[in-house]
Structures are given as C-alpha cells and as structure tokens.
Amino acid sequence: DVKVTQSSRYLVKRTGEKVFLECVQDMDHENMFWYRQDPGLGLRLIYFSYDVKMKEKGDIPEGYSVSREKKERFSLILESASTNQTSMYLCAGQVGTEAFFGQGTRLTVV
C-alpha cells in the first residue's frame, strides 16, 4: 500500500515561531501537495511540487514556504506562525491521478 506519513498529529506553537511540518512518501513519485482544511472551506491548496527542488504556489501560499530537497520528503514551513494559521494540514502524494493523503497535522498557534 502507498504510504504518506506526516511527522506530527498535533502541534501547538506560539505566535511568531518558525514551524516545520514534515511529510514523507514511499511511492517514489514526483508529485506532492500541501493542503489546509478548515470547516466550510474544504481543502485549499497551499503549495505543490512536481519534482525535487521544484515548487509551485497553490491558491493560498501567503505566509508559507516549502522545501523539496529529496523526492520522498516535502516540508511545509510557516515562517512566522500566526493565529490565523491554526488549522488541519494535509500532505498528499500523487500516483497517476490519485492523491494519497497523510493523516493530517492539527496545528494550533497560540
């Protein structure tokens, strides 16, 4: 089975902290995505990557950056966490057309 693993299920960070959300996939495929999930808004695309060292902005990239140094790892970075970034973050890897999601990281910024 394809596996996408997010390093933390729950995180609590302080306003202004730099936050790293890590995602690892075992599919050896190029495409990876970061979404945030908020009630009533669904899944909104933050950033995606089609290859190592390649990244493209999604619909809501402000306040975020990403890093893709190795094919299997795609990191989401909150440069200076703010309370409006409190959310559920979902990482996905793509095999063909199908996206495989991790279990999510629920981030609370206080």
Next chain:
Amino acid sequence: GENVEQHPSTLSVQEGDSAVIKCTYSDSASNYFPWYKQELGKGPQLIIDIRSNVGEKKDQRIAVTLNKTAKHFSLHITETQPEDSAVYFCAAALNTGGFKTIFGAGTRLFVKA
C-alpha cells in the same frame, strides 16, 4: 484558476435511502473529477473518479455522473449504510505535468440507523 462548488454542506438520510451530492466547476479545461471520502481522524481517500470523456461511472453502490456542457458532476450513493457516514469531497483536476487537484468545500453525510 479553477473553482469547485459543492452542495449541500450537510446531508442527513435514513439508512437504506439514497444520497446525492452535487458539484460545479469553473474551468472547462479540467478533465478529471475524483471523489474523496474522509472518515473521522483520517485523511481523505479516493472512492471513485470520472474522466471528461465519460458521462457516468458506477462502482457497486456508488455512481458518478458528469455533464461537461453544464460543468457539473454528482455523486450518488444508493442503499446507504451507517458506515457511509463521513465527509465527502468532490474535486476537479487538470493535467499540468501533474494533476493539480482543486477540492470542493465538502459534504458531511449522516446516515441514521
């Protein structure tokens, strides 16, 4: 860019009844339309999909229909069971090297026993 609207946001049905969720998309270039189911505490999981060259697809109790002219597509679940209770997301995707997938806001389905 692509925008996907999904209705209703909440749907409650009696066990055994049918459930229908509807979505519209804005970008006529989108050519792939997956549906994902998210159970509590888990990430979304693909349950069925349809491509733009097909009008209908069925897999046991679930079916999807696509109307490209009107830019809308629907999920139909028949003979609903309590384990169908979950959040369902429709999505539209365009092959731009990979499939950039844009999701709807989700429908929370409750199946009452």
